Amino acid sequence: MKILVLNCGSSSVKYQFLDMQDEKVLAKGKVERIGMDDAIFEYKGSAGQEIKEVTPILDHNVAVRKVLAALTDKEHGVISSPDEITAVGHRVVHGGEAFSGSVIIDHEVKRTLRALFDLAPLHNPPNLTGILAVEAALPGVPQCGTFDTAFHSTMPEVAYLYALPYAMYKRHKVRRYGFHGTSHRYVSERAMQLMGPRPNLKLITCHLGNGSSLAAVMDGKSVDTSMGFTPLEGMIMGTRSGDVDPGVFPYIMSREEISMAEISSMLNKHSGLLGISGISSDMRQIEEEMENGNPRAKLAFDMLEYRLRKYIGAYAAAMNGVDGIVFTGGIGENSPVLREKVLRNLSFLGITLDEVANLDRARGERRISGPDSKVEVWVIPTNEELVIARDTRDLVLQMQQGKDQREPDLVGTTAD
Numbered sequence: 001m002k003i004l005v006l007n008c009g010s011s012s013v014k015y016q017f018l019d020m021q022d023e024k025v026l027a028k029g030k031v032e033r034i035g036m037d038d039a040i041f042e043y044k045g046s047a048g049q050e051i052k053e054v055t056p057i058l059d060h061n062v063a064v065r066k067v068l069a070a071l072t073d074k075e076h077g078v079i080s081s082p083d084e085i086t087a088v089g090h091r092v093v094h095g096g097e098a099f100s101g102s103v104i105i106d107h108e109v110k111r112t113l114r115a116l117f118d119l120a121p122l123h124n125p126p127n128l129t130g131i132l133a134v135e136a137a138l139p140g141v142p143q144c145g146t147f148d149t150a151f152h153s154t155m156p157e158v159a160y161l162y163a164l165p166y167a168m169y170k171r172h173k174v175r176r177y178g179f180h181g182t183s184h185r186y187v188s189e190r191a192m193q194l195m196g197p198r199p200n201l202k203l204i205t206c207h208l209g210n211g212s213s214l215a216a217v218m219d220g221k222s223v224d225t226s227m228g229f230t231p232l233e234g235m236i237m238g239t240r241s242g243d244v245d246p247g248v249f250p251y252i253m254s255r256e257e258i259s260m261a262e263i264s265s266m267l268n269k270h271s272g273l274l275g276i277s278g279i280s281s282d283m284r285q286i287e288e289e290m291e292n293g294n295p296r297a298k299l300a301f302d303m304l305e306y307r308l309r310k311y312i313g314a315y316a317a318a319m320n321g322v323d324g325i326v327f328t329g330g331i332g333e334n335s336p337v338l339r340e341k342v343l344r345n346l347s348f349l350g351i352t353l354d355e356v357a358n359l360d361r362a363r364g365e366r367r368i369s370g371p372d373s374k375v376e377v378w379v380i381p382t383n384e385e386l387v388i389a390r391d392t393r394d395l396v397l398q399m400q401q402g403k404d405q406r407e408p409d410l411v412g413t414t415a416d
């Protein structure tokens with residue numbers, strides 16, 4: 001079974017094409033600047049084939065058709081016909097309270113996705129546009145949606161409600177949903193495999209990238225996470241502020257005479273590592289400048305480490321203990337300096353560090369805590385596309401089995 005995984009943004013499509021026999025990625029790439037005359041199309045096949053083009057790409061329909069053309073291209077392709085694509089899996093950002101797991105996309109699911117546009121106005125509309133583009137290009141091919149929010153649907157009320165008037169939740173569904181769920185699910189499941197089966201295993205998963213979030217995962221279920229109603233709450237991120245006293249917003253708005261839209265842009269695009277350092281949102285640059293003695297870069301790094309430490313401490317308290325901590329995402333996987341600093345500052349949890357394993361980037365997935373550490377600490381590279389592809393495969397198989405079981409009845413009914 002071969003599955004195409006798509007992550008459709010407002011002006012981009014990222015894709016991977018997998019053979020589920022051995023879960024091998026046959027091809028991957030991205031389309032950027034959709035809607036522009038100088039859109040970028042990139043494709044890489046597993047045998048080293050490459051396409052890079054700057055070309056007008058009017059919309060997501062054209063982008064999807066270009067991906068299909070590359071996959072079936074005589075010279076660079078990995079399949080001879082689009083018929084070899086069994087199903088398409090989509091990353092969908094917001095599932096609201098409607099979706100607690102991945103689903104086959106049908107008319108009803110599309111209707112619900114539209115109803116959720118208000119909750120994720122930047123993300124869900126392009127996700128649906130991608131689904132419709134595939135419908136047009138590959139009619140009849142089953143599509144599956146995997147939601148960023150779904151893994152956190154197990155959070156209890158105490159964790160997901162804000163202490164606002166309850167009517168705000170009832171009337172407008174204002175609550176914490178959490179994001180990065182597919183990544184937290186992948187690394188927590190992998191950590192459970194690596195650490196061996198234990199009852200009530202308590203994990204804290206730290207997805208640290210341009211966007212960052214932590215999850216408290218008990219017995220395989222998310223019980224709390226740091227992002228909330230939107231992906232702005234929680235950690236200090238590349239350009240996002242994370243937690244801020246909401247009382248600050250009307251104050252800044254009146255002092256600076258700026259609008260709600262400008263405040264929102266400040267919080268989402270000009271804060272975080274970039275806002276504090278004044279240098280960059282990129283952790284590599286922050287670390288480089290910190291080594292060069294730049295005090296604002298050091299402050300940004302220290303603030304991020306401090307916020308991370310506080311969340312780990314909070315989640316250890318929320319679960320009344322912690323057995324394992326997992327680092328993932330661009331920063332989580334690649335910044336030994338941050339991991340070392342935060343783990344040394346958490347020595348009260350009985351954590352010790354294996355310095356060699358922490359520094360050994362080449363080893364990828366690995367345990368970085370010492371043999372005597374009371375908490376196991378792991379680096380586990382995330383793989384959201386694989387989760388989407390596996391869910392799509394499982395749902396398509398279920399659907400096919402369901403059809404096989406129903407068919408004799410239907411035949412019987414007709415014959416009668």
Ligand code: ADP
Pocket residue numbers: 208209210211238281282283284285287329330331334335
């Ligand atoms: P996204 O959230 O967009 O998926 P990523 O997970 O790719 O982002 O993470 C991007 C972040 O990872 C950037 O801040 C980048 O600087 C950081 N990063 C990547 N490599 C390293 C490295 N070697 N050391 C420190 N930070 C790194």
